[in-house]
Amino acid sequence: MLMVVYYFSLPKVLFTSNYTTVIESADGQFIGAKIADDGQWRFPESDSVPTKFKKCIVAFEDQHFYKHFGFNPISMYHAFQQNRKANKVVRGGSTLTQQVIRLHRDGKKRSYFEKGIEVILATRLEFRHSKDKILQLYAAHAPFGSNVVGLEMASWRYFGLQPNQLSWAEAATLAVLPNAPSLIYPGKNQKKLQAKRNRLLKKLFEDKTIDKDTYELALLELLPQKPFAVPQMAPHLLQKVAKEHKGKKIKTTIKVGVQERVNDIVGQYYNLYKQNQVYNISVLVVDVKTRNIISYVGNSPTDKNHQKDVDIIEAPRSTGSILKPFLYASMLDDGEILPNTLIPDIPTQISGYSPQNYDLSYDGAVPASRALARSLNIPAVLMLQQYSVTKFYEQLQKLKLRDVNRHPSNYGLSLILGGAETNLWDLCRAYSYMSGTLYNYTKTQDEFRSNELANLNYNSAFKTDFGKPKTAKNVFSAGAIWHTFNAMKEVNRPQGDEAWRFYDSSLEIAWKTGTSFGGRDAWAVGVTKDYVVGVWVGNASGEGRPLLTGVESAAPILFDVFRLFPKSNWFTSPYNDLEEKLVCKKSGYLAQDNCEASLQWIPKNDKKTENCPFHKLVHLDKTEEFRVNSSCENVNDIVSKSWFILPPVMEWYYKSKNANYVTLPPFRSDCLDVNQDKKMDFIYPNRNTKIILTKNFEGEVQPVVLKIAHSNSEAEVFWYLDDNYLGSTKTFHEKQIIASTGTYIVTVVDEFGTEIKRKIKIENN
Incomplete structure (x- = not known):
């Protein structure tokens, strides 16, 4: 015993x-x-x-x-x-x-x-x-x-x-x-x-x-005097480790040199931005090949009054435009668009929702890649409408964006412009997945990995398992990612780095910014073969500030962090996942017989996209100044020519930004116009628009100005409000109206008998 x-x-x-x-x-x-x-x-x-x-x-x-x-x-x-x-x-x-x-x-x-x-x-x-x-x-x-x-x-x-x-x-x-x-x-x-x-x-x-x-x-040897302070090089990572491995000693993947330099960069920008009452900055740096986190800055060196202890890297924040590359890649992958397909950029209203570009201007039509590079909102909304909110939501779920967790109908089309929330951790994981997919595919020629979308890792004892090789993609194909990164590389650089293309030492980075409504969140994410850097700038309290944007606030930090690393070679073209096809130079659609085309590498699925709808064969007289047909011209004297023709509203804005755009010549006066194409359309108002008439300082009701675009600049059009004739216009088609509260039908008829209508609702303020 x-x-x-x-x-x-x-x-x-x-x-x-x-x-x-x-x-x-x-x-x-x-x-x-x-x-x-x-x-x-x-x-x-x-x-x-x-x-x-x-x-x-x-x-x-x-x-x-x-x-x-x-x-x-x-x-x-x-x-x-x-x-x-x-x-x-x-x-x-x-x-x-x-x-x-x-x-x-x-x-x-x-x-x-x-x-x-x-x-x-x-x-x-x-x-x-x-x-x-x-x-x-x-x-x-x-x-x-x-x-x-x-x-x-x-x-x-x-x-x-x-x-x-x-x-x-x-x-x-x-x-x-x-x-x-x-x-x-x-x-x-x-x-x-x-x-x-x-x-x-x-x-x-x-x-x-x-x-x-x-x-x-x-x-x-002298005795120790004052105790050394416990180092706090990555305090917010320490918080995270304390939650997940309390009371343990963890050897992390943090690189001391990089962490110290990133801390210095964040400290410098914090001292600058706090003058505009912007107090919080977070930065995450990921090694793409291992998914190891090599720098983790959860917040700037601010004070308790400005939530210095909040780890913003995993805090849900409004996305702004930071999700646009995912939509572009999704549409390329599904064969919805080609890299340079023209997307409308015109005043738009969809079910009461009216997106606006940041600079409040319109291009009429813009290549999809340029729309992404310039982060234009209207083309993005129209692309999402074409692709569908539900399909895009499912793509974001595949990318494991945990904070995009409401029903797709709760987001609607605003999903692409900041209507959702995400966090820097998930965002860097998604972009690391894209970079890793493209790198591995070109390295192995035609293989994807089953666990390419692996979680980010901070523990040196853990080695990421990317799964087994496979031939099927996870979310995006290599070809779609390659084109997306090429578009992101063309994003306009921050001030001082605009001429980067002319320097051999310049960093080639695929990057994207985002700015949430009211200047609450400024994002920047950059991607190379080796690293992904994510930056967020704003106030943890959610207070917005003027001049806080992704380009002006987050991007400079992004590029300063990337300068800590050796220059990376650009991604290798994934030719096994691309196909060479003839593409219209002007429209970006698959070529048809009537357009000037060039051979371009496109994702394999994109060969099913539609042929160019904007190039049409027109018949001209010998002078090529007028359109003719057999009713007024001998067939042997008719000159047939391919013409790039945009719809009226797109054309109206497009030609103001593209001096080389040539409008379609009018029919010769002795010809019978048998053309059935749409010649005119409303610029304003949009469909089902509610117009509120305002008053000036004298209390006088101010008119609303209706505007249309016509393909024939010489045509005369006639305006009606219900059955009341308002008058005619020529060259510049604008008409002022004042009416009492009610619902009306605006009718416009041109001299050739073409008619368009628009329903509007007017309220007197």
Whole structure:
């Protein structure tokens, strides 16, 4: 029975203390720690004890440590004699093994009975563990003064070094501290501390553990004074680790050099932006090939009044335009558009929703790639309407954007302009997936990986598994990603870097910005073969600020971070996922017989897109100034020519931005117009528009101006409001009207009999 009691006298785990959460860099440097719940700086147990400290602690505390079996009766007898003679405790006589038991039984009063229990448990501990393991337990749990527990924390706190970097003098200093931690600690009682340290150094010299030169140099070393501050190089990553690995020491994937430089960059921009009352910045840098996070800046060095402790990297924020590349890639992948397909850019109203471009201008029509590069809102909305909100929502779910979590109908078309929320972590993961997919596909010629959309990783002990090779795409094909990145490369750079194309040293980066409504969020994400950098700027409180935009606020930080890395070569073309086809130069559609075309590489699925609808064969007279037909011209004299023709409203805006656009010539006066194409359309108002008539300062009701576009600039048109004739216009087709509250039908008829109608609702303010 005694043997059973003896066997189970020690629990399997001696120490269940609260530990400090510790993070190290990829190369093992200490970069942050969060104090344990009990207010102690106590590092998790290390798997080894440095030789210098081991020799020092054994020489100072227990010279016969490697010879006894848990207790030293001779030492205990001498201690008893000295204590009785002094009538107080002047010597303990405990071995290091007994001291480990005492630390385990923390809180027990010191008595001869308790000493007997320590002796029994010490022998049990010797049966269970090796001497080195017992030293590890002691080194991890011995008190070193104040709230510092354990050798590793003491080494950092008092010397700013890892334990294996300590000199003999430093190791000796720490070895004598646990003997009287409440009395002797750095900063006070310096003479007592130095005397104890020097006695230990002399002992080491006499035992020939150290030579004379080492001994004399060690005596000259100064004692620590003010404790070193615990480094906080990545405080918000530390918060994240503390939630997921509380009380553990985690070797992260952070690169110290990069983290320090990014911290400096964020600090510089914080000092600049706070003048505009913008207080928060976050930056995430990802190594694409491993998905390891090499820099994590969760917030700027602001104060508590501006939420300095909030980790914005995983905070949901309005997306602005940052999702547009995903829509472009989706439509390319599904064969909905070609890279340069013309997209309308005209005043638009869809079910009461009227998107506006940032500069409030219209191009009439713009290539899809340029619409993405310029981040035009109206083309993006029209593209999403064509693609469908539900399909795009499903794509975002495949990309694991966790904060896009409402029903698609709750977002509507605003989904592409900031109606949704996302976070920097998910965004960088999605763009890392795109870069990784394209890189791996071109490297292997035709393979995707099943787990390409792997989560980002900050733990060096974890290696990302990208899954098995496969031939099917995950979300986007390599060809669609390649074209998307090419479009993103053409985004206008921030001020000072506009001429980047003319410098060999310039960084080739696929990048995109986003700005949420009211200047609340400024985004920038950049992609190369090697890295993804994500930046967010704004106020954690959600307060918007004027002049806060992705291009002006987030992009400069993005490019400064990218300059920390060597220049990356641009992505290799994924020819196995592309197909060479004839494409109309002007319209960007698949070529038909009537358009000037060139061979272009397009995604394989895009070969099913429609042929160009804007090039038509027209018949002209010999002068090519008028259109003719067989009713007025001899067939042999008719000149047939391909003509680029846009619908009236698109044409009206397009020709103002494109001086080389030539409008379709009118029919010659002696010809019968048999053309059935639409000649005119409304510019304003849009369909089902509600118009509120305003008053000037004199209280007079101001008219509303109706406007149409006509393909024939010489045509005369006639205006009607219901059945009331309003008059005619020529060349510039605008008409002012004032009407009482009600619903009306606006009718416009041109001199050739073509008629268009629009229903409007008018309210007097």
